[in-house]
Amino acid sequence: MSQGLQTRPKRPSRSKSSPRLDRAVAARTDPDDARFDRQPGEPLGRDLLKNRFVSAVMRSRWYPGAFQIPIAAVFGLVAYELLAGPSTAHENAGTALMWVLWWPALPLLYVLFGRFWCAVCPFAALSDFVQKLVGANRPAPAFLKRYGIWIIDATFLAITWADHVFGIVGSPWGSGILLLLLTFAVIVSGAFFQRRTFCRYLCFLGGLSGNYARTGMVALRANQEVCATCTSKAACYNGTDTVAPCPLFSFPRTMDSSANCNLCANCIKACPNDAITLTVRQPTKELWFLRNPKIEESFLAMAIMGIVVIQNVTMLGVWSDVLAWVNRVTGITSYPVIFTAVFAVSVSIPVALLALAAKVASLGNLEGTVKNFARFGYALIPLDVAAHVAHNLFHLLAGGRSVGYTVAALFGAKESGPTALVGNGTTRCCSSPCWPSAWPDPCTRSGGSHIAGTSPRLADAQPCSPSRS
Amino acid sequence: MGATVAAVAVIGSLTLTSHEEASAATLVSTAAVPVADGSDNPPVPTNPAEMPMDMPGMDMSGSSPAPTAPADMPQDMPGMDMSGSHEHSDATGAAAHRPLVPVLGTFGGATSAVLLTAGMMRHKDRELSLAKKATRLAGRAKK
Numbered sequence: 200m201s202q203g204l205q206t207r208p209k210r211p212s213r214s215k216s217s218p219r220l221d222r223a224v225a226a227r228t229d230p231d232d233a234r235f236d237r238q239p240g241e242p243l244g245r246d247l248l249k250n251r252f253v254s255a256v257m258r259s260r261w262y263p264g265a266f267q268i269p270i271a272a273v274f275g276l277v278a279y280e281l282l283a284g285p286s287t288a289h290e291n292a293g294t295a296l297m298w299v300l301w302w303p304a305l306p307l308l309y310v311l312f313g314r315f316w317c318a319v320c321p322f323a324a325l326s327d328f329v330q331k332l333v334g335a336n337r338p339a340p341a342f343l344k345r346y347g348i349w350i351i352d353a354t355f356l357a358i359t360w361a362d363h364v365f366g367i368v369g370s371p372w373g374s375g376i377l378l379l380l381l382t383f384a385v386i387v388s389g390a391f392f393q394r395r396t397f398c399r400y401l402c403f404l405g406g407l408s409g410n411y412a413r414t415g416m417v418a419l420r421a422n423q424e425v426c427a428t429c430t431s432k433a434a435c436y437n438g439t440d441t442v443a444p445c446p447l448f449s450f451p452r453t454m455d456s457s458a459n460c461n462l463c464a465n466c467i468k469a470c471p472n473d474a475i476t477l478t479v480r481q482p483t484k485e486l487w488f489l490r491n492p493k494i495e496e497s498f499l500a501m502a503i504m505g506i507v508v509i510q511n512v513t514m515l516g517v518w519s520d521v522l523a524w525v526n527r528v529t530g531i532t533s534y535p536v537i538f539t540a541v542f543a544v545s546v547s548i549p550v551a552l553l554a555l556a557a558k559v560a561s562l563g564n565l566e567g568t569v570k571n572f573a574r575f576g577y578a579l580i581p582l583d584v585a586a587h588v589a590h591n592l593f594h595l596l597a598g599g600r601s602v603g604y605t606v607a608a609l610f611g612a613k614e615s616g617p618t619a620l621v622g623n624g625t626t627r628c629c630s631s632p633c634w635p636s637a638w639p640d641p642c643t644r645s646g647g648s649h650i651a652g653t654s655p656r657l658a659d660a661q662p663c664s665p666s667r668s
Numbered sequence: 669m670g671a672t673v674a675a676v677a678v679i680g681s682l683t684l685t686s687h688e689e690a691s692a693a694t695l696v697s698t699a700a701v702p703v704a705d706g707s708d709n710p711p712v713p714t715n716p717a718e719m720p721m722d723m724p725g726m727d728m729s730g731s732s733p734a735p736t737a738p739a740d741m742p743q744d745m746p747g748m749d750m751s752g753s754h755e756h757s758d759a760t761g762a763a764a765h766r767p768l769v770p771v772l773g774t775f776g777g778a779t780s781a782v783l784l785t786a787g788m789m790r791h792k793d794r795e796l797s798l799a800k801k802a803t804r805l806a807g808r809a810k811k
Contacts, residue, residue: 282766391782
């Protein structure tokens with residue numbers, strides 16, 4: 200194990216260090232501050248590319264196309280079903296494949312393989328296809344480079360809000376429209392801009408996967424000692440005659456994060472020196488070696504935390520109490536208005552708490568509040584992933600078999616039965632130890648979502664009855 | 669940011685126009701249904717006769733347990749309307765109220781316009797590039 204363990208050579212310390220930092224380092228008053236800015240690189244594990252099979256797969260001309268083609272075909276089916284299939288969610292194979300199988304599996308994929316999904320994503324394949332067909336290949340606009348992540352933040356919040364208010368997940372047609380809008384945005388981006396501008400700067404899933412990939416177990420890096428002697432004019436970034444350039448505008452030589460690497464293996468194929476390594480690491484390891492925290496990425500982590508909180512809360516029986524309380528206090532009866540207010544508060548809470556922590560920390564760690572705020576936000580990413588996986592596993596475990604039923608129905612087989620993959624005791628909150636006794640038990644209360652039209656949640660999706668306990 | 673807002677507006681309006689029970693009821697019925705009765709109890713509709721029929725996830729009887737799905741329906745799917753009252757859906761689930769043609773027409777038209785514009789830009793770029801190359805070669809030939 201120790202033989203395979205590599206450590207990137209230390210980078211020279213920053214030439215422009217702040218006097219405050221120098222004082223802190225000299226006086227050893229703030230080891231944290233020194234640790235973050237002067238640390239050696241992230242330790243890398245065994246190079247998977249030394250394995251003959253992995254190396255052959257990654258260098259193959261069929262990778263990642265061999266994955267892209269079947270996935271694109273399935274997505275085509277999903278789109279067709281959503282737009283032209285059964286209009287009720289529980290009969291629609293598109294809804295089941297998209298929201299019961301694909302969506303819940305995504306965060307797990309990110310933890311296991313980083314942004315690998317982005318390499319095989321059908322939208323990315325569509326972008327590449329459009330680019331080859333008519334692409335004008337303009338550089339990505341400076342505006343997008345600067346503010347793209349904020350657009351991603353806003354899009355993610357907007358889609359979550361729209362789902363609760365308009366019921367996108369529960370409506371095959373709504374999901375179909377969402378797919379069409381995404382498809383159109385991808386086509387526009389592929390038609391006018393270089394590489395995968397949409398995936399890097401605009402895709403809300405790309406933003407999410409970028410953050411989650413930091414916790415991923417696979418890391419692609421370059422051996423900087425070899426790169427220092429390279430004369431190939433950045434073939435890993437620019438590509439060669441036979442290999443496409445890096446689709447996400449990442450330069451492996453300077454890359455110290457997996458946020459913008461989708462493991463497409465273009466750099467592996469293009470590098471004439473075999474300087475690229477593909478290593479396995481402990482999940483979340485990268486977060487301990489952050490060099491340049493960005494406030495927008497940090498904000499996305501906080502926003503996702505707020506989203507995950509609201510998604511989980513709306514599935515619980517207590518949600519109706521929250522709605523009733525807001526109604527009692529404010530007199531507002533409109534669900535969209537109440538939800539918007541609760542949503543705004545829910546998303547603001549992590550931001551406010553982080554801002555408070557950053558302010559308090561700035562009194563003691565010689566960093567500004569803003570820099571602390573940016574750095575602390577990354578600490579939420581593992582929590583985001585954990586909460587997201589927990590939330591999504593409910594859908595996968597409680598509804599997994601519905602994928603089989605609805606897909607079988609496409610081929611004329613009429614199958615029905617329980618949709619849960621595991622026993623109800625695993626997936627239900629009712630009468631489980633996790634349910635605080637102070638809360639009204641949804642098993643015994645009347646109704647589910649008491650305000651009309653809420654997206655059906657746990658109480659609705661799993662009507663409680665003694666026989667199912 | 670504006671594009672995000674526009675996209676949400678589009679998706680919202682299109683989702684609502686489809687008359688999906690799970691979504692259309694959201695806005696239509698909220699005005700008709702009081703959220704709470706002012707007491708500490710969870711709000712329970714008092715007069716089912718006044719309520720719109722097609723409300724997802726609501727127990728219209730006020731009794732316990734909550735309504736169950738018909739036996740032949742797969743359960744537990746996220747976003748499912750389990751109320752059992754499917755005014756618009758039959759077993760085949762025909763896409764009766766979906767404005768499919770205008771939506772796909774708009775999508776196809778906009779996509780075509782984008783592809784055409786991008787193609788013309790690429791053509792123009794290539795012409796410019798060729799012209800520059802020709803000028804350079806001509807300059808060299810003169811020398």
